Amino acid sequence: MVNPPTDDARPRSFPMPRSCPMRPPDQYAELRAGAPLAKITLPSGRTAWLITRYEHVRRFLANGNVTTNRLHPNFPFFLPLSRKLREDVNASLMSLDPPEHTALSRMVIPEFTHKRTQELRPRVQKIVDDHITVMLDGDRPADLVEALCRPVASQVICELIGVPYDDRELFQSASKVMASRNSSWDERWESGAKLRGYLSDFVATKAKEAEESGAAPGDHLIGRVIAKNQEKRVLQEEDIAALCLSLLSAGHETTANVISLGTVLLLENPEQLATIRADPGRTPGAVEEILRHTSITDPSGLRVAQADIEVGDMVVKKGDAVVVSTAAANWDDSVFAQPEKLDFDRDARHQLAFGHGIHRCVAQNLARVELEIVFNTLFARIPGLRLAAPVEELSFKDGALLYGIHTLPVTW
Template identity: 45%
Template sequence: MTGPTDNDTPPAFPFPRTCPYRLPAEYNGLRESGPVSKVTLPTGKPAWILTRYDDVRKALLDPHLSSDRADPNFPMLVELARSDKDSTLSLAGMDAPEHTRARRAVVGEFTFRRMEALRPRVQEIVDECVDAMLAGPNPADLVKAMSFPVPSLVICELLGVSVADRDFFEDRTSRMLSMTLPPLTRQQAFFDLQTYLDELVTAKEKVPGDDLLSRQIAKGRKDRAYDHDALVDLAFLLLTAGHDTTGNMISLGMLALMETPELRARITGDPGSTPQVVEELLRYFTITDIITTRVAKENVEIGGQTIRAGEGVFALGGSANHDPDVFENPGELDVDRGARQHLAFGHGPHQCLGQSLARMELEIVYDTLLRRIPGLRPAVPAEDLPLKNDAAIFGLHELPVTW
């Protein structure tokens, strides 16, 4: 079946989550009755959503479904100023062959070897945040104490940004990603971040350091292919993608670990099992469910439905990661299921460049918090936690904890 006909009014999308542990209830029904369905975006425009694992994977591999955010038909959850749309956000908004060349130029910054070299510094950052939390008030907000400081400081480390600017980054990033703030507020946050990063790249062109941006400048100049604006876009992508996503996974993952004794025991009893726990938590929560977006450049058939040229598509990774045809009892946290085929980091040419860094940060945070604060527990019931349904990336606005 293919969902609503042209005579039906497509339902409003996105569907909000009502519980930290559950994806929207609508997904289960759509996978059965309308896996490729039309919806109405907050902008009033129509788009398609894909809810089955196989369809999502197929879409993310199809070269006829474009990531080009400058395309006037690219589906947006909120109206943006034209100048916002014009930014390709570097890799995220490119198609092959430009995307292939640009990704190849930076992929060496995220090799397993380079990430392992960064591990001691990430551990220091996490320990410093734990020290500060233990020295502060009890209860504490884990979001403010850990979830956002850690990835923010790590990204600052990678890009060579002064840690004094951390609060600026957190504030502007949260404003820009909000789906409820006025467009002008979001636009100003976007411009603030872009202006800062433009000035940062300019400074590193004059006085390079030992950081990702400086290395990209040197490499581009050596190859006679240096592009200042492209590097600003790349810095913008790394900042926003690596900051909000990891932060929200720290919060939700720790909530599950605190409230699931067998998961906590798994990590504390065998720290070597932490990577396996992380994979299942990534699959289970899939916080980037609605950001894998494409526009059809020509007619494409997916799941028996023709998606016509110019139509927008949301490939719902969360729904795919809870497809019972692929993951048995998907609503349960099962560390032993072996969930490495999950789509939490996307799939295909645009699969998350920084996934090794994200995994490392999550492993270190979960291990360290459970080891250093064995009595850590939520200070309020899960049903009372404020859900972040007002942003493109799901999470928690606050996570009060005590010990």
């Protein structure tokens, strides 16, 4: 067992540029073939260790001797953040360690079980159909992001959580600023503060109404979490608001981006698209492959080691910052042969697009349902769908923490 490279080793700048917009950075393949750990420098000036191999990524994310606490002095922030902003972002589910994470996740996991999300299928199908109908009645070319990807993802998560879809402009604009690597810390703080204030007021109002009326707060996630908490009193109202912030800001942006990128992949790989058109029962497997191929959350794991941790034949020392790339892991050719190939015959169920370990995306089952319904419905109702611009001319989100496409012109 050896230590990571010495401090005089030249770190690589991170994030790394993509040579092709539909593939992770080429440097990931080089790094996977080299040492298990690579030193990187973040835009904040902080240094960290980067993990890129599938086996090591999976093991590290499942390791209990790491923390996601944003208040840790060595946390690998991408931007220099004030203490106030650190405290604000540390209130989310993804920033908590056990036992706080355990208590909060138990409140919300029942909302996203396989059974629960399957029950939502008819409503998701109606939302998708309605937006496709509006798009078909509109002008051509259409921007698929604005016509379908973003509104479907937003409406589904809004209805599940219980916030009014009419207020979507507030959280969509706030989430866009918070997800951009180009936003300054004060811009992120301002956008986050607006969204936190909105959700705090909303949760407080629902809780007060429930206490005064003695009735259930509503048939939605916020209502059920409030009801559970009134029985057990394990959370403060600000904890519930922070939970909703995590789900709302991530829930619509992530799914919307996979829909847009997945649509491009399908249109650029007509032989694969033909397989799910001929047999929609194969779409769940196709969704796993699309999730693997797109891997929009990169990096998906920012951690600090709380003990010495073995990574291959090296050791991350206690207190070291670590960046984990699930995008690099999902393109590890020792696990996924010819990773650049979109292959619906591949068993991609063990892909890491949703992360791994206790911080694995809690809404993964809902995302799968949405993606399956969107891809089946979109190409069934618009069989002649095609891109209205070459892929190389599309506007990709190179400066965002969640990769995707800003606009996607399509016609039929």
